[in-house]
Amino acid sequence: MEVLCTNGLKSVMLDLIPAFERTSGTKIVITWGSTNGLLKDLEGGAGGDLAILTAEAIDDLTGHGKVVAGSRVDLARSGIGVAVRKGAKRPDIGSPEALKRALLAAKSVAHSKTGMSGIYFPTVLVRLGIADVMKAKIVIPDPGTPIGEVVAKGDAEIGIQQISELLPVAGIEIVGPLPAALQKITTFSAGVLTAAKAPDVAAALVKFVAAESPRLLKQKGLEPA
DSSP states (O other), X not given: OEEEEEGGGHHHHHHHHHHHHHHHOOOOXXXXXXXXXXXXXXHTTOOOSEEEEEHHHHHHHHHTTSBOTTOOEEEEEEOEEEEEETTSOOOOOSSHXXXXXXXXXXXXXXXXXXXXXXXXXXHHHHHHTOHHHHGGGEEOOOTTOOHHHHHHTTSOSEEEEEHHHHTTOTTEEEEEXXXXXXXXXXXXXXXXXXXXXXXXXXXXXHHHHHHHTHHHHGGGTOEXX
């Protein structure tokens, strides 16, 4: 069975898939990526049985007849976090003004190009009134490169990404989430694709993940949906 899954839920799925494969006797093949990147794959004709993306993306696919109506199941919620290299000074990001000072003081700030956090973060810079002055400091790696790895290597002083994507990366420390006034919470949801060759197995996997994932969410930087 083929699954297209956002990187935001990758750490949870990696823990759960082996158990599902053992109990179901089904081999799961997963394509990882950003929600926008996976949407482009689907638009380009990519096949699959199950999509685990943002709730908005699943709803959009449902509206276009690519996800079975009524099959959406919300699995987890994730906030955007701020990370620095392990051992580096942890800046104060407890308020919008504090975050603004930290960003202005940083030599470089990395965010993704196609991930939800990367698409959203530039709007934070606009709201803080520092979009123009930050342009020369922004580091955007190739799609698929974890922002945490960029920070761990020293290629950026501060990294911005979903907390669930930062946590698994060695060599960094998560300073904390964006201030509440600037935070954007993303809901990750599953939906059975209308082109699914194994829709029953896809639905069973969703049920399994929904039942087993709550015990993992907090340690993976996620919250219950």
